[in-house]
Amino acid sequence: MAALNPLFQGIKATPTYLTILLGGVLVGWQALAGALPGRVQVAVFAVLLFGTGIPHGALDHLIDRETAVRQGKSFSTVGFLAKYLLTMAVFGSAWVWFPAFSLALFLLISAWHFGETDIERVPPTLSWTFARLAAGGFVLVFILVTHAAEVTPLLERITHHHALTLSVWYRILPHATSAWLGWGLLTGCAFGWAFKSEPVVIDWLRLARLGVVLVLGYQLPLLLAFSLYFGGWHALSSFQTIYGYLKQTQPTTLTAGRIWLKSLPFTALGIAFLAVSTWGWLRYAHAWDPLPLLFIFLSLITLPHLNVMHGMNSRVGEFSLEHPDFAGHPSIPSPNAPLVGSVK
Numbered sequence: 001m002a003a004l005n006p007l008f009q010g011i012k013a014t015p016t017y018l019t020i021l022l023g024g025v026l027v028g029w030q031a032l033a034g035a036l037p038g039r040v041q042v043a044v045f046a047v048l049l050f051g052t053g054i055p056h057g058a059l060d061h062l063i064d065r066e067t068a069v070r071q072g073k074s075f076s077t078v079g080f081l082a083k084y085l086l087t088m089a090v091f092g093s094a095w096v097w098f099p100a101f102s103l104a105l106f107l108l109i110s111a112w113h114f115g116e117t118d119i120e121r122v123p124p125t126l127s128w129t130f131a132r133l134a135a136g137g138f139v140l141v142f143i144l145v146t147h148a149a150e151v152t153p154l155l156e157r158i159t160h161h162h163a164l165t166l167s168v169w170y171r172i173l174p175h176a177t178s179a180w181l182g183w184g185l186l187t188g189c190a191f192g193w194a195f196k197s198e199p200v201v202i203d204w205l206r207l208a209r210l211g212v213v214l215v216l217g218y219q220l221p222l223l224l225a226f227s228l229y230f231g232g233w234h235a236l237s238s239f240q241t242i243y244g245y246l247k248q249t250q251p252t253t254l255t256a257g258r259i260w261l262k263s264l265p266f267t268a269l270g271i272a273f274l275a276v277s278t279w280g281w282l283r284y285a286h287a288w289d290p291l292p293l294l295f296i297f298l299s300l301i302t303l304p305h306l307n308v309m310h311g312m313n314s315r316v317g318e319f320s321l322e323h324p325d326f327a328g329h330p331s332i333p334s335p336n337a338p339l340v341g342s343v344k
Contacts, residue, residue, distance in 0.1 A: 016236055019233055019236065023213060023217065026224060027216055030219070045226075048228075048231025049231055052231045052235035054271070059259065061081075062262060063242060064080050066312075067312060087304040088301065088304060095300075099159065110140060111136035111140050112133050112136055112306070114136035114140070115136025116136070118136065120313055123198045125194070125197065127193050128197075131190040135191070137187075142184075142218070143214070143226060145172065145180050147225060150221065151222065154291065158291060158292050159292075246259065
């Protein structure tokens with residue numbers, strides 16, 4: 001079978017195996033000792049969030065600059081930040097006036113973002129677009145409905161007990177198993193339709209690893225299930241793609257370690273913002289529920305991040321076709337290679 005991701009060939013170089021190992025240790029610990037201590041859950045969440053989750057989004061300016069260069073356009077950091085903040089402001093206004101719509105939109109764009117990251121290097125056809133959306137939606141549905149007892153009170157707090165939103169959720173709960181099984185069947189059918197319409201090389205081993213991550217998360221509390229997928233899978237997958245995208249024009253100077261270091265300035269800015277916000281909440285607004293604001297902030301940074309990542313994913317592999325001198329580089333597919341549907 002053709003290698004799906006030439007950056008991390010082989011088991012030893014695949015970082016998501018570490019995620020599976022971590023998940024296995026947590027599941028084993030839980031089986032032997034009972035419920036995992038809250039401090040352990042928070043520690044794992046923090047390590048994955050600050051180690052990979054936030055950093056993978058802190059590279060958006062580098063991705064946007066690279067995309068602009070490939071399009072022959074100029075790039076301005078100030079302009080990039082202005083566009084980023086404007087997008088956040090518009091979406092923030094939508095949360096104020098249309099909270100139910102904004103929640104639905106956030107779930108939709110999250111489903112697309114996850115699906116586009118998990119299934120990349122496929123043609124931009126209607127069938128593959130639908131397959132990506134279905135795959136990302138399945139991840140969300142699976143994590144949410146298999147942790148319904150924990151999700152319900154969170155949803156009530158986030159939506160301020162919004163009647164319509166909660167009524168839809170309560171209608172789903174009695175059929176939770178049918179919901180994720182049905183969505184899984186839909187995803188399989190969509191994948192089959194896309195593959196029949198436009199065949200690509202599929203890395204079934206990588207898809208199997210994704211399945212293992214989800215199954216491990218199913219047996220763990222919601223915070224850890226989300227952490228394993230978001231930080232231990234999605235962010236690592238994004239890092240791998242970003243590394244390959246940027247390295248195509250810097251084949252001898254860029255390393256994976258340098259990519260992570262380049263994310264530190266904006267990662268530090270994000271951590272500082274969270275720290276200041278937490279201090280302000282503890283000092284001046286302790287009676288407020290911070291969860292809705294934290295969730296909304298997460299949605300605000302997701303929308304512009306999705307736009308940047310979509311620009312990158314739409315152009316992954318184009319560089320090697322335009323610059324055949326780089327086609328032999330191990331991080332760049334050959335111009336004659338078939339399209340690849342990859343899941344790291």
